[in-house]
Amino acid sequence: xxxxxxxxxxxxxxxxxxxxxxxxxxxxxxxxxxxxxxxxxxxxxxxxxxxxxxxxxxxxxxxxxxxxxxxxxxxxxxxxxxxxxxxxxxxxxxxxxxxxxxxxxxxxxxxxxxxxxxxxxxxxxxxxxxxxxxxxxxxxxxxxxxxxxxxxxxxxxxxxxxxxxxxxxxxxxxxxxxxxxxxxxxxxxxxxxxxxxxxxxxxxxxxxxxxxxxxxxxxxxxxxxxxxxxxxxxxxxxxxxxxxxxxxxxxxxxxxxxxxxxxxxxxxxxxxxxxxxxxxxxxxxxxxxxxx
Ligand code: GUN
Numbered sequence: 001x002x003x004x005x006x007x008x009x010x011x012x013x014x015x016x017x018x019x020x021x022x023x024x025x026x027x028x029x030x031x032x033x034x035x036x037x038x039x040x041x042x043x044x045x046x047x048x049x050x051x052x053x054x055x056x057x058x059x060x061x062x063x064x065x066x067x068x069x070x071x072x073x074x075x076x077x078x079x080x081x082x083x084x085x086x087x088x089x090x091x092x093x094x095x096x097x098x099x100x101x102x103x104x105x106x107x108x109x110x111x112x113x114x115x116x117x118x119x120x121x122x123x124x125x126x127x128x129x130x131x132x133x134x135x136x137x138x139x140x141x142x143x144x145x146x147x148x149x150x151x152x153x154x155x156x157x158x159x160x161x162x163x164x165x166x167x168x169x170x171x172x173x174x175x176x177x178x179x180x181x182x183x184x185x186x187x188x189x190x191x192x193x194x195x196x197x198x199x200x201x202x203x204x205x206x207x208x209x210x211x212x213x214x215x216x217x218x219x220x221x222x223x224x225x226x227x228x229x230x231x232x233x234x235x236x237x238x239x240x241x242x243x244x245x246x247x248x249x250x251x252x253x254x255x256x257x258x259x260x261x262x263x264x265x266x267x268x269x270x271x272x273x274x275x276x277x278x279x280x281x282x283x284x285x286x287x288x289x290x291x292x
Pocket of ligand 1: 096097272
């Protein structure tokens with residue numbers, strides 16, 4: 001069984017990114033990522049910390065804005081508009097989820113298309129659906145990079161995705177069906193009937209439901225490649241932090257059946273962060289008039 005290490009793939013990508021950042025610096029361009037974090041969601045704070053740390057490692061400059069829980073929609077939109085107009089800023093990321101009183105969709109759609117390093121605007125999604133992606137959302141991009149790195153078979157295979165979010169499930173299902181990957185794709189979700197019958201047919205199973213250990217051993221076919229996108233905090237009073245991290249896949253049950261599996265933590269998570277850096281370098285290159 002291949003345990004797909006996000007850290008290993010990320011490390012090799014980071015070497016290339018450092019070179020690209022160096023080349024941009026040589027042209028007088030300092031690649032810069034603006035990160036907006038609203039409120040005090042501990043998981044979001046931890047993701048943002050990881051993003052800032054990785055940016056520093058590869059030499060990407062960051063501007064970190066912590067907005068209070070009480071920020072208004074108008075103030076948030078104004079901040080996005082300001083960053084859109086700032087020529088020193090190449091990428092803008094608004095950490096999700098936002099507090100319930102804010103309209104996240106409106107805020108994200110306000111981001112300038114050439115600075116949309118999360119790949120969530122209508123422009124980015126439209127290009128992706130047309131088969132000419134500019135910015136691929138970071139988690140799907142990370143999944144594809146891992147499949148490429150470990151040379152796992154995808155073309156002509158049956159891929160089943162569980163979860164239809166705009167950030168993971170929907171885009172990865174579209175990408176896997178396109179000419180670069182040539183999978184036959186089934187997109188399952190919370191209303192899907194006979195789910196296990198579909199998942200048991202999967203040569204490649206992507207679990208992106210956000211339910212701890214949702215995928216059990218009986219749902220997986222022998223020899224499948226399983227990508228676990230979940231990062232769930234399950235209360236565990238025995239742990240120093242009072243919780244443990246687990247994926248959407250029951251690893252003990254599923255691992256013995258797999259050709260390859262991503263661990264949690266250390267699988268898709270680190271790749272998501274690295275692909276954000278990849279998109280930021282791409283944004284800087286585009287804004288410099290260079291080929292992406
Ligand atoms: N929250 C969890 N994952 C992500 C992500 O990839 N981008 C943003 N903006 N927020 C997230």
